[in-house]
Amino acid sequence: MKKLFILCIAATMFACKQDPKIDYALFSGKIENPTDKTVIVFDGREKVKEMVLSENGTFADTLKIESGYYTLRHGKESSTIYLDPENDIDMTLNTKSFDETLKYSGKGSENNNYLAAKFLADEKSNIDYAKTFALDEADFLKAVNDIKNSKQELLNNAKNISDQFRALEQKNTEYEYLANLQNYKSYHHYYAKKAMYKPSEDFNKIINNVDYNNAEDYAILGSYKRLALSHYSNKIGDSDNPKEVFEDINQNTFPALKDDLAKKMIYEISPNNEHNEAYYNGLMALSSDEDFKNQLTTKFNTVNKLSKGKPSPKFTDYENHKGGTTSLDDLMGKYVYIDVWATWCGPCIREIPSLKEVEKQFHNKNIEFVSVSIDNDAAHDKWVTMVKEKELGGIQLIADNDWNSKFVKDYAIQGIPRFILIDPEGKIVNADAPRPSDPKLVELFIELKI
Template identity: 30%
Template sequence: MRRIGILIILVTVLSSCKSEHPKDFLTFSGTIENSKDSVMTILGEGFKKSIKIAKDGSFNDTLHVPEAKLHNMFSPNNGKGIVFLKNGFHLKLTSKASSFFKSFKYIGDDEGADSNNLFVSRFNFGQTSGSVEGFMILEKEAFLNKVNYFRKGMDSISDLYSNANKTMVKDSDDQNENFFKKLEDNYDVMHAQILAQKISEEKLKKGNKAPDFSDYENYKGGTSSLSDFKGNYVYIDIWATWCKPCIAQIPYLKILEEEYKDKNISFVSISTDDDRRSNGSWEKARNKWTSMVKRKNLTGIQLWAGKDDARFSREYMIRSIPRFILIDPKGNIVDSNAKSPANPILKEILNTLPGI
């Protein structure tokens, strides 16, 4: 009887010794074909790890992550990607430097491999959708069909990786559904905006009539309109006194104006200084313009858009300055987004203009 008791105790002790505690680390190894880097970095919330990459593209390291979640991967010349890390994983990756994250393939069908292969597959499938604008420009029925196609596609990918981490899959599902729902909720507004933008872009194509401007104050007196320059090429510089990149172009613009002073081209600078940056005062905005023209001894034709600035910017789709526009002698667009004075290519373009 005593021997049986000792045997039971011994079996219990041995069983306890064999029970495994959850691992507080994971291993991450693999190969990056034709790697251009000797190190890659993995970043997460409260976590950072640099992993050495051998000359043959192989790597092998042990990581301790605070919690199971997606982490960012950065390799300066290879590219960037995302990896789902969880202590206890034994990840083995194969990839190509030329396509980096798109080519990620994790070996095996355990939780670690399935979780990451699922995420890569969803990413690659999502890349085939094109831009958000490509969705929103579609008519309603085609738009809804496309959204449902990608919604079902994302779901079907999950079925291929049954061992993937359930929490990660749910988070990914929720994010995808929120994205699709946001597209659907904002379709009407965004469709109208993108359609209007496409129409405006079409109007600004080469050969189309340039949007007009009329009666802009001329620093030398009176007013000027685009029609005043008919018969000449017109190179328009859109700028403002507060815009440092605009100011940086001034020396180059002066050189151009001097070199082409006997040519069939007018250099017109239009200031977009407005009341918003002048404490609500149009008078102060105008004074800033006249002061800088005088102080910088600006040459060429200096105009101020004044209260027509908003319409002018809308017509020419000006979202940032400086912006340069080239118009032909008939008032048609040559380039609605022309090269800057500092760009040597501009002279080459100007010199090839017929009749300049």
């Protein structure tokens, strides 16, 4: 009897023992006409796994993951995927028609086939966002509601996707809609040329009643993360007392948001920001990243040297498209308007027609128009060709070490296009001057009696 009792206990213990929790997914596939040797899965910017393709374009591996959205990248193409532990997914695609041929099979495939279909639907809808954001408020609301409803219909018709994934996609649809509302004011200013526009009280109620402090959604959904970061950065930018706003954010939001917000807003430390000190102190308080704080301090100290009336940093012996080299000292005696650009920069290229108009208006005046390309060595020939094909005027130069050129670093340039105005004595007038497409540029030139 005693032996039987012991056996029963042992059997009970064995039955109650839990199987180890599976924390990985199986992921395999085949790529036709591969453009790279690898397939990489990212969690945000962190690499989860790099898988090497075999000679016939196949790959297979295990991915240690938690449930959530990831990015699949092959060559220059990428796609959003959703993975759960215990998934066993096989992917096929042909790079000659990447989005149209991307297919999944196996356990977890339904969620990912939905994401692929959603991307294609967005692509085929071919929405003209410039025209949409130029619409008056009532028409804009109708347009973005139509966009939201079409996405909702696609989700409603999706079959066999998991309940958890469906709930997340429902949130994504809502957050993407709210992001459009959030962006309307600034985009409408730009596309409709209505700088004085202010949203109605009812419009503001929609976006002001959102919970922007949801740590759970922030960790999972990129759409919510972008929404929350934009909300807080706009709140700081719209305030006459940013110090107070920074203190409120620091006290009432969670660490991940604060760190990300600090990194997003380092670009606001700029020569034209009258609140640079408040921004610097606020961002330092938000961040827990010591490397970032060192970077921020370096930029803040650099920007402080770029105020109006201070001697301009110089470039020396930059290659001139017409031959020889040119230095900033060669141009002294006239105002110098510098356009920092690159052949790969879409916004830079969109400024070219406006720049030509301004050059024409101030031809033979006391000003030199200088374009400094920061293309790297590999794009040198492309720069030479583009200058010819687009018949660019002024003085066309290329920097000596692209982003790492001393002039670029001395002007704290972290994004382009960037425009700089220097006076005939070599002193800074504006280290972040208006763009050619901005009427304020011509107003400034007239004010200076150029």
